[in-house]
Amino acid sequence: MERQDILEHVRLVNAVVGLDGVMEPVEVGSAIARSWNRCVHDFGLDPVRNEPVVILEGRELKDRQAPLTRLRAIAQGEMATLYQQLAGSGFSVLLTDTEGVVLDYLGDPTFTDSAAQYGMVEGALWSERNQGTNGMGTCAIEQRPILIHHNEHFLSRNVGLTCSAAPIFNHEGNLLAVLDASSFSHLAQQHTLVLVNMSAQMIENRAFLCNFRDQYVLRFHSRPEFIGTLWEGILALDEEGRILAANRNALFQLGHKKPADLVGLQLRDLFNTGMAALLGGKSHGWLNPVPFYEARQGNRFFGLVNPPENRSVSGGALQRNASPAIAAPGKARIVRLTDLQFGDQTMEYNVRCVKRVLDRDIPILLSGETGTGKEIFAHAIHDEQVGEGRPFVAVNCASIPETLIESELFGYKPGAFTGASREGRRGKILQASGGTLFLDEIGDMPVMLQARLLRVLEEREVIPLGGETPVKIDIKLISATHRNLKELVAQGRFREDLYYRLQGITLNLPPLRERQDKRELIHHILSLECSDKENVNLSEGALRKLEAHPWPGNIRQLRNVLRTALALHDGYEITIYDLPEEISQLTPSSRPERPEEAQLSALEIAESNTILKVLENCRWNVTLAARHLKVSRNTLYRKMNNLKIRINKEE
Numbered sequence: 001m002e003r004q005d006i007l008e009h010v011r012l013v014n015a016v017v018g019l020d021g022v023m024e025p026v027e028v029g030s031a032i033a034r035s036w037n038r039c040v041h042d043f044g045l046d047p048v049r050n051e052p053v054v055i056l057e058g059r060e061l062k063d064r065q066a067p068l069t070r071l072r073a074i075a076q077g078e079m080a081t082l083y084q085q086l087a088g089s090g091f092s093v094l095l096t097d098t099e100g101v102v103l104d105y106l107g108d109p110t111f112t113d114s115a116a117q118y119g120m121v122e123g124a125l126w127s128e129r130n131q132g133t134n135g136m137g138t139c140a141i142e143q144r145p146i147l148i149h150h151n152e153h154f155l156s157r158n159v160g161l162t163c164s165a166a167p168i169f170n171h172e173g174n175l176l177a178v179l180d181a182s183s184f185s186h187l188a189q190q191h192t193l194v195l196v197n198m199s200a201q202m203i204e205n206r207a208f209l210c211n212f213r214d215q216y217v218l219r220f221h222s223r224p225e226f227i228g229t230l231w232e233g234i235l236a237l238d239e240e241g242r243i244l245a246a247n248r249n250a251l252f253q254l255g256h257k258k259p260a261d262l263v264g265l266q267l268r269d270l271f272n273t274g275m276a277a278l279l280g281g282k283s284h285g286w287l288n289p290v291p292f293y294e295a296r297q298g299n300r301f302f303g304l305v306n307p308p309e310n311r312s313v314s315g316g317a318l319q320r321n322a323s324p325a326i327a328a329p330g331k332a333r334i335v336r337l338t339d340l341q342f343g344d345q346t347m348e349y350n351v352r353c354v355k356r357v358l359d360r361d362i363p364i365l366l367s368g369e370t371g372t373g374k375e376i377f378a379h380a381i382h383d384e385q386v387g388e389g390r391p392f393v394a395v396n397c398a399s400i401p402e403t404l405i406e407s408e409l410f411g412y413k414p415g416a417f418t419g420a421s422r423e424g425r426r427g428k429i430l431q432a433s434g435g436t437l438f439l440d441e442i443g444d445m446p447v448m449l450q451a452r453l454l455r456v457l458e459e460r461e462v463i464p465l466g467g468e469t470p471v472k473i474d475i476k477l478i479s480a481t482h483r484n485l486k487e488l489v490a491q492g493r494f495r496e497d498l499y500y501r502l503q504g505i506t507l508n509l510p511p512l513r514e515r516q517d518k519r520e521l522i523h524h525i526l527s528l529e530c531s532d533k534e535n536v537n538l539s540e541g542a543l544r545k546l547e548a549h550p551w552p553g554n555i556r557q558l559r560n561v562l563r564t565a566l567a568l569h570d571g572y573e574i575t576i577y578d579l580p581e582e583i584s585q586l587t588p589s590s591r592p593e594r595p596e597e598a599q600l601s602a603l604e605i606a607e608s609n610t611i612l613k614v615l616e617n618c619r620w621n622v623t624l625a626a627r628h629l630k631v632s633r634n635t636l637y638r639k640m641n642n643l644k645i646r647i648n649k650e651e
């Protein structure tokens, strides 16, 4: 570094940490400013310090490596893949412990000699306290992915470097190690940090699976094709379905911050399903994840449980190929626009509007609460506009961690992906070419990516990460949100230009509680749910309860409730007793005992069902029910007593 540049660097540092008396408004990120302040005020470092890097050797290094033997074995494969992805660009890949000691090093030959001069070798100590602001040391303190580029390094001797580092946490959320890719600063690549972070998460997931290989493990995601990839949520469970641990993506998808929020809960506290159901069906395997719903919000997930003995383990680490190849979900049923409304005025208006713009290239924005049917509506538009055989590609911007949306949308050049997508990814935008791209929860798209998306939409071409040549695309765009995008624009959280680009027309999908065709919709969903079985009716009482419910989870929740009721009911119709408590408003003690619980004979069960049905239809007016059944009131009371039917009023 030239003397002039060193002086300039020192001046910049002093200005940021206030050593010149006045703090100048200088352009450095807040993490860098924090780190520089630590370097000066906590560690007493000087930017021009030029002492050799401390390097641990022999026993001392071995003592550092030993506690992380299993993690290092798991990381080895990922480090090699990351190194290959960066090959030819002068990068080295390093794994450090939490104090910045380099445990493993994989170097590009063109960089190795210089790396050694910089002190990037096995055993080197890259803590912030020793080396000032740097990828590995600063990441260990900030505990999040970080890029330290060029003169963001604190020591002027490190200014020639560019370092992308990401943390690796254990299942308790504690930092285990840091993965880093470093090179000369002039060789910096825009996407290195994304790649490093993906590799770190892959290592974390593998370590998690390895750690809990003797337990049951639930792997889940809101999209079935993401199971087995680094985006999957993973929960370790005991035999009874009690949660032992959760990985980062599980926390993210379930809206929790720390593993302790979930540990100790039962599966049933989180989802509308339990171990028996997840393990039960013979058809459930890697190719057929089971759908279930989150208990609080009604969000849908797909998942599968690995029993302990099912996983292949080698050398203390899970085999690389242990992750299954996941088949795409079954072909979705074709939905017509006319299947979506049964007399509700807003929905009729929506369908009319869509039909008018079907043959034009106008982007459509669907707005509505969760579960109101935005995606199914988008699918129906696609089927009528583009054609059933063409791709319909949905991206949920809220369910993918911010750092990964970019790769998900724009894809990578072949060979750049770890894990399940070894052969690389074309990215959702390219996959949608010739069909429809459905951007769900668009309001959650990070601002940084909004500009990129806008460019893609304007120029109708996309450049995959790591690639150079733009690829032309031909897509219809439908986006959806449950947020008020206009408000987000006013708050500066959503780009105004993108907002106008997305909403050629905006359609508001009404919440279920406000729909005028609620009754018809309930019957429609019920008929879909029992399509393969005999038709099952709804009792008038149950229908009234369903109509009166406020349905915070909208049609998704309704579908879920009807599905469960179908599984629970016996006889020929669903009654209020088959509905969940919050809908039937019956307390468990007020429910009549089920015939099987009371150990009745088959004849008595049939008799009990008939009496229950008539009582329910007569709104528990025993005199009226007796008249219908053509018996005296006293006989009916006696029978009810024998059959253990207690009096209940539905309303």
Ligand SMILES: Nc1ncnc2c1ncn2[C@@H]1O[C@H](COP(=O)(O)OP(=O)(O)OP(=O)(O)O)[C@@H](O)[C@H]1O
Residues within 6 Å of the ligand: 339, 340, 341, 368, 369, 370, 371, 372, 373, 374, 375, 376, 377, 440, 480, 482, 525, 528, 555, 556, 559
């Ligand atoms: N008209 C309909 N007919 C049948 N099923 C429907 C209908 N509308 C919605 N559903 C069902 O309701 C559930 C939720 O629908 P969808 O995923 O389209 O809602 P959404 O508004 O996109 O939800 P989110 O905002 O949470 O992504 C799905 O299971 C879907 O099949």
